[in-house]
Amino acid sequence: MAAGHSHGIEIDAFAGLDSPIHRWDGRFKIAGLLGLIVAFASVQTIRSLPFLILITVTIYALSHLPWHILRHRLAIPGLVVSALVIFLPFISGETVLFSAGPIQIRQEGLFLALLIAGRLFCIVTLAFVMFGTDTFVRTIHALRALKFPDIMADMVILTYRYLFEISAFFAQMQTAARLRGFQGNTFSMSNIGTLASLIGHLFIRSYEKSERVYKAMVLRGYGYQAVRQDLFAATRDDVLKTAVCLLIAILLIASDYLI
Amino acid sequence: MHIPDGILPPLVWGGATVVTGAITAYSLHKINQEEDPRAAVPKAAMMTAAFFVASSIFFPLPPPMTSAHLILAGTMGVILGWYAFPSILIGLILQSIVFGHGGITTLGANALIMGIPALLSFALFQTTKKRIHQDRIPHIVGFLSGFLGVVVAACIFYLFIIGTLPADIDRTAEINATILLCLSHLPVAIAEGIFTAYLVNYLRQTRPALIGVQLEG
Numbered sequence: 001m002a003a004g005h006s007h008g009i010e011i012d013a014f015a016g017l018d019s020p021i022h023r024w025d026g027r028f029k030i031a032g033l034l035g036l037i038v039a040f041a042s043v044q045t046i047r048s049l050p051f052l053i054l055i056t057v058t059i060y061a062l063s064h065l066p067w068h069i070l071r072h073r074l075a076i077p078g079l080v081v082s083a084l085v086i087f088l089p090f091i092s093g094e095t096v097l098f099s100a101g102p103i104q105i106r107q108e109g110l111f112l113a114l115l116i117a118g119r120l121f122c123i124v125t126l127a128f129v130m131f132g133t134d135t136f137v138r139t140i141h142a143l144r145a146l147k148f149p150d151i152m153a154d155m156v157i158l159t160y161r162y163l164f165e166i167s168a169f170f171a172q173m174q175t176a177a178r179l180r181g182f183q184g185n186t187f188s189m190s191n192i193g194t195l196a197s198l199i200g201h202l203f204i205r206s207y208e209k210s211e212r213v214y215k216a217m218v219l220r221g222y223g224y225q226a227v228r229q230d231l232f233a234a235t236r237d238d239v240l241k242t243a244v245c246l247l248i249a250i251l252l253i254a255s256d257y258l259i
Numbered sequence: 260m261h262i263p264d265g266i267l268p269p270l271v272w273g274g275a276t277v278v279t280g281a282i283t284a285y286s287l288h289k290i291n292q293e294e295d296p297r298a299a300v301p302k303a304a305m306m307t308a309a310f311f312v313a314s315s316i317f318f319p320l321p322p323p324m325t326s327a328h329l330i331l332a333g334t335m336g337v338i339l340g341w342y343a344f345p346s347i348l349i350g351l352i353l354q355s356i357v358f359g360h361g362g363i364t365t366l367g368a369n370a371l372i373m374g375i376p377a378l379l380s381f382a383l384f385q386t387t388k389k390r391i392h393q394d395r396i397p398h399i400v401g402f403l404s405g406f407l408g409v410v411v412a413a414c415i416f417y418l419f420i421i422g423t424l425p426a427d428i429d430r431t432a433e434i435n436a437t438i439l440l441c442l443s444h445l446p447v448a449i450a451e452g453i454f455t456a457y458l459v460n461y462l463r464q465t466r467p468a469l470i471g472v473q474l475e476g
Contacts, residue, residue, distance in 0.1 A: 041364040042269040073359040077263035120265030158304030187319040196457030210305035
């Protein structure tokens with residue numbers, strides 16, 4: 001038994017930087033960047049790829065987010081996508097670009113693999129810009145202002161709030177189990193039973209804590225407070241930035257499908 | 260078992276997003292029918308966090324395999340009921356925003372991969388709930404929930420991946436590959452089935468309210 005969970009990068013770590021993207025109103029930023037992400041994910045031809053990369057790199061540079069963090073963010077999805085598309089140049093398409101014995105590299109498959117990898121790079125980068133340039137809680141408030149359901153928004157904030165606490169608690173439970181002689185690294189019915197009890201105990205503790213948390217929330221007026229409307233104040237610049245993003249998104253989709 | 264951005268064609272990720280939106284809306288509609296819909300929000304949120312942590316645990320498998328991480332889709336259906344689908348979506352949103360795993364445009368597809376087996380397990384558990392204290396019933400229901408959770412999730416995942424490959428790839432080969440890849444998950448599904456059987460029985464004995472049943476006797 002091993003916890004493969006990593007706390008990853010604290011998404012709030014770069015929210016305090018100053019850049020044109022950081023100063024962009026959260027609601028308008030999500031609308032604009034999400035529009036671009038949808039357009040990028042809809043692009044089907046390799047000739048649009050250089051534009052996607054150019055737009056992405058420009059926005060990332062404007063955000064002043066560190067490049068080495070982006071490399072870290074791209075590592076896992078990049079690995080998954082590589083494993084899925086690496087065989088495409090060998091099995092898809094008819095135009096042979098290179099041949100060595102029974103192995104042939106075909107143009108259509110190669111272009112599709114490049115397109116998928118390129119779209120992944122651009123979408124992951126823009127998503128990091130969208131969420132990494134504001135605090136997590138403000139991002140959720142911005143989503144709420146964009147009509148994200150209240151119950152879901154409350155759940156996201158509470159889940160995020162307790163995620164690391166529960167993770168630390170489970171790590172303590174694992175240590176306690178090991179100190180009592182539990183060796184979870186071999187397959188046996190007894191080990192699976194012990195693991196089920198450990199995780200069952202984690203669920204019970206979390207459930208009991210949630211009952212206390214709910215009572216405390218009700219005492220603070222949960223469910224009876226009006227949603228704050230003063231968190232965001234858009235300027236003409238914010239509207240302009242979003243309009244530019246949406247215009248680029250429309251042009252990209254139109255050029256990809258029509259030209 | 261998450262699909263990253265960039266892989267799925269627009270029609271597939273768009274369609275999956277619409278279906279996920281519809282299932283989420285229906286789940287929220289069922290939640291809003293409860294007497295105090297917000298009362299269960301902290302429970303669902305806390306349990307989502309606990310599932311998030313528990314699903315990163317690797318458990319040992321018999322040789323020649325080494326280990327696999329828990330999927331827990333079936334367990335989520337049993338414990339969270341109508342909250343399971345929104346919880347899964349929230350878990351995926353968090354994974355995507357905080358850790359950069361999964362994807363933004365593939366949120367819908369990934370929610371279906373985990374959410375459909377969760378809802379199937381919920382339905383299965385609801386039909387057998389009245390007999391949960393009978394001999395072997397918690398083990399059988401728990402096993403089926405965990406087992407189906409993995410098998411159904413794997414099948415939907417591979418259908419998304421293989422079904423969206425270029426049209427010039429042999430269809431028969433695609434179908435055979437899908438079946439083969441789903442079958443390769445059987446050892447993991449059996450192990451998670453056994454794990455869930457133990458877990459459901461443990462919760463039934465120690466805190467039955469967590470799975471929505473009364474204490475025995």
